[in-house]
Amino acid sequence: MEAKSTIGIAEKPYACSLCGRGYSRLSGLTNHERSHTREKPGKRGKESSDSLEPEIRRGVHAKESLFTCPVCEKEFIHFSTLLRHRRIHTDDRGFECPDCEKSYKSPSALREHQRIHAGYSPFGCPQCGKRFRGSSSLLQHQRVHNGERPFTCPTCGKGFANSSNLLKHQRVHSQERPFPCPGCGKRYKSSGDLMSHQRVHTDERPFRCSQCGAGFRRSSQLTVHQHTHTGVRPFTCPACGKGFTRSSNLWRHQRVHN
Incomplete structure (x- = not known):
């Protein structure tokens, strides 16, 4: 099977x-x-x-x-x-x-x-080497390098690299939090946020840095942390070439040019 x-x-x-x-x-x-x-x-x-x-x-x-x-x-x-x-x-x-x-x-x-x-994981990013299980996931990931955010919130105009993040963001405006924690009752906008929160109760940190052993509750936190060891700034502003360790920092920086 x-x-x-x-x-x-x-x-x-x-x-x-x-x-x-x-x-x-x-x-x-x-x-x-x-x-x-x-x-x-x-x-x-x-x-x-x-x-x-x-x-x-x-x-x-x-x-x-x-x-x-x-x-x-x-x-x-x-x-x-x-x-x-x-x-x-x-x-x-x-x-x-x-x-x-x-x-x-x-x-x-x-x-x-x-x-x-x-x-x-057959699909590799040519810029940072990160690998993905699907071509669509690779396409979404590449947007963090080029700053492309084609999915725009009709309420506030904020842009997102994929539609699922837009849907999650729109719950900020609607105050909808459909995922409750069975341990403490706290509610979350997405199942992923709930899963990460539940690690607070268990103190589970499944994502470990291979260089220093630091543990993280999210894989994205580990990825950002690893940049401190490598000095890599994979998110580059297409307007001025300045590099950033986080895509959110790149997005905020791009407002300077706008």
């Missing part, structure tokens, strides 16, 4: 960042990505049009050749891609890992997770 799962993971390591479809060859992914820019939506299946929410139907017909998300206004060439995208705004997690029963919103996210069990 485990061997079969590992083979399935390695077969399609190249995932489309727009729709999540996986491919075994980079050329296959490249050819597929053209479908997002060349094909028009054409026929719209009867099976979906009648069951759409009214606001989605308005988004679909708002532009002749684009399907628009009514929540974040992101546009898609294919209606099926819009439906997959909509899951990021909900808690729908219909794809379960057979090894640990953790659930995900898309098959590509599940495949990326399964690489944890296989120890497979």
Whole structure:
């Protein structure tokens, strides 16, 4: 069972960042990505049009050749891609890992997770060498180097490198904290924040520095700490070339130029 799962993971390591479809060859992914820019939506299946929410139907017909998300206004060439995208705004997690029963919103996210069990991280960042289990994760990571933040909060205008961080940020405005700690009752905006908080109760510090042995509750804290040993400043301002150890410091610095 485990061997079969590992083979399935390695077969399609190249995932489309727009729709999540996986491919075994980079050329296959490249050819597929053209479908997002060349094909028009054409026929719209009867099976979906009648069951759409009214606001989605308005988004679909708002532009002749684009399907628009009514929540974040992101546009898609294919209606099926819009439906997959909509899951990021909900808690729908219909794809379960057979090894640990953790659930995900898309098959590509599940495949990326399964690489944890296989120890497979085929995508390396050319700037800092950090490795990732999915091409979409690498793409999101590269935004911390170039400062790109394409997902903007409609309330305050703050930008984010990925849609999940935007969704988490929007809970600051709505005061929504759907993840309570069973130990103390404190509530959090995301399951990841809750997991990190629970380590306060257990004093668990699973992320250890290989050079000095310092322990951290988050992998991101360890990454930032390691820069003190290497002197690396991987986040560079594209306007003036100044380097930073944290992407948040780069983002604040860029306001100087704006």
